[in-house]
Amino acid sequence: MADIPRAVLSEHIQDCLKGRRLISAVFLTFQFDPGFFEQEVLPVLLDVSVSHAAAIRLVQLEDALRLLAGHIAVYFDANGIVTSDSGSAKLDIRRIAVRHRTGIFHPKNIFLLVEQQEPDEEGRRARTLVVVTMSANLTRAGWWENLEVCHVEQVPNGGKTRLRNDLLAFLMDLRRRSTSETEHLALRDIIDVVRRTEPRALRSADDRLHTHFYGGREAVPEFLDRVAGPSLRGTYLEVLSPYFDDATSSRPLTELMDHFEPKETRVFLPRSADGAALCREELYESVRATPSISWGRLPQDLLRLGRNDDAGRRLMHAKVYRFFTQYPKREILFVGSANLTSAAHQTGGNVESGFLVEIDPLRKPEFWLSTDERKPKDFQVRTENEAVAASGGTPLTLRYSWDIQIAEAFWDAAGVSPTLQLAAQGILLGYVGPFAPRVWVRLSSDFAARLADTLATTSLVEVISDGEPALLLVQEDGMSHKPSLLMHLSAADILSYWSLLTPEQRTAFLESRAPELALLGEGAHLLTRIRRTLD
Known part of the structure; x- marks a missing residue:
């Protein structure tokens, strides 16, 4: 049995950032746990030591984000919100819901614009785009519990890369998928870097395949065939996928077999804890x-x-999807978000992404999978879009702008909305609508005030109409004008937070926060808010 490469996801990404600091970042995910992302994933990128106490940790991250030169954004499936004991979103992160009408928004990517911490001899700090394609959602299960796959490519600013044109098309399409009038500052930073690269014309060099990016513009088998067909035909093939179609046979598997005619194929059989196969019995037998x-x-x-x-x-x-030969030693993998389902493999289905990458095997490649000839006693159908059914979903987008203190709504559907009941943490916010389709509507000042008060503790809102309640994550604009999380700390937490600061950090804190803190005390009406930008 072959040695299977393994690593801890957060440590692997942290290793890629050593000696460099983050400028801007864009995350793509199907399922999104905003509280877990802010408290557990952000510290990996910002390289800051944080407290074990969640309230203090968030204030520390808030301070770190103030010093960030660029922006951070998360694009997620509008129906994929996951809640946990980590709470909701509270930090200055752009949260952009994507509604994909013919399937699910399913890519799992990270795009990191980073620069060297130390300048070169000419005083310049080299910048690099780190592109991560993986199977992990931005959830506790995805980052801490599941067995996932991840591959990282690094593209120097202005360098040559085979990824350029496919990445650019994918990112431009991502911007078009969002609700109109949405700011994409972090995405703009990433697109600008990709535009400055030069495309490689050749698919391979010295008999080695350049890494290629898959963004869903063609069916998966057609992409694999176009890019590396001759190298993939007649190889060994093994497929790892947790989900299959709810069907009597696997059409995506049949298409892979027809395209590449592998010598032998092994397919991972997902089982439940009690040994049941997580697919239809007919598909298993097929x-x-x-x-x-x-x-x-x-x-x-x-x-x-x-x-x-x-x-x-x-x-x-x-x-x-692992293709390999033993003589000569060669191994080519397609990794990313695409399950062995029709919606993932065909055009017009899900939005997916992946890397086709060739690696240098240290020894003769062997199958990762051993044959599983034990027939399951039970079968349970599990599909990749169960999370959508579990979390519900709503065509409503709700936006609050802290700089101008207004709330707006956008109904992303063909017809007029019903009247909608909005609640947060069991408390009624109010009734809104009906809304005309696909236009931003300004809500009342009273509702805006109630929403602002709610956003101090949670950004998750329940939308209730004729069906079951659906979760909505409020978009927040002008976050630099939002009251600091520091204002919600207890006296004990404030003292604990202060004790963690170095003398230099305390000085910087007083310079940047003193005007804001003064506005909260007696005589605040006599003061003018001052914003200072520190060098």
Whole structure:
């Protein structure tokens, strides 16, 4: 059995950032836990030591974001909001819901614009675009619990790359998918860097495939065939996917077989904790009866949550299509967000992304999967869009602008909306609508005031109409005008926060925060708010 490369996701990304500082970042995800993202993922990027106390940690991250030269944005499926004990979004992060009408918005990417911390001999700090494609959602399960896949490419500012044109098309399309009048400052920073690169004309060099980016403009088999067809035909193939179609056979698997005619194929069989196969029995039998294809399983130690035998199991959530030959040694992988489903593999289905990458095997490649000939006693159908059904979804976008203190609504559907009931943390915010389709509507000043008060504690709002309640994540603009999280700390937390600061940090804090703090005391009406920009 081959050695399977493994790493901790956050540590792997942190290693890619060593010696460099973040300028701007764009995240793409299907499921989005905003509280977990802010408290656990952001510290990985900002390289700051944070307190174990959540309230203090958020204030520390708020301070770090004030010093960021660029911007951070998260694009997520509007129906993919996940809640946890981490709470809701509170920091100056652009949160942009995407509604994809023919499927789900399913890519998992990170785009990081970074620069060297130390200048070169000419005083310049080299900038690099770090592009991450993976299978992990921005959730606790995706970053801490599941078995996922990730590949990182680094593109020097102004350098040559085969990724340029496909990345640019994908990012421009992302901007068009968002609600009108949405700011895309972080995305603009990333697009500008991609535009400054030069495209490589050749698909390979010295018999080695350049890494290619897949952005969904063609079906997955057609992309693989166009880019590397001759190198993929007649190889060994194994497929890792947690989801299949709810069908009697796997059309995506059949199309891969027809395109590439592999010598032998193994497909990971996802099982529940009690051993049930997570697919239809007819599909299982169809794959099992196909010559040269067998079901497979991963080593048990890879799926355990801990070292002990009685530790819980990880969900195998990676999406890997691994083509390899033994003579000569060659290994080409397609990794990213695409499950072995029709919606993921065909055009007009989901929005997906991935990398086709060739790696240098240290030894003769072997299958990662061992054959799984034990027939399941039970079958349970599980589909990739279950999260949509679980979290609901709404065509409503709600936006609050802190700089001008107004609230607006946008109904992203063909017809007029019904009257909508909005609530947060069990408290009624009010009734809004009906709304005409796809135009921004300014809401009453009373509602705006109630929403501003609510946003001090949560940005998650329940939208209730004829059906079940749906979750909405409020967009917040002009966040530099939002009252600091520091104002909501207890006296004990403030003292704890102050004790963590160095003398230099305390001085900077007083210079930047004193005017804001003064506005909250007696005589505040006599003061004028002052914004200072520190060098």
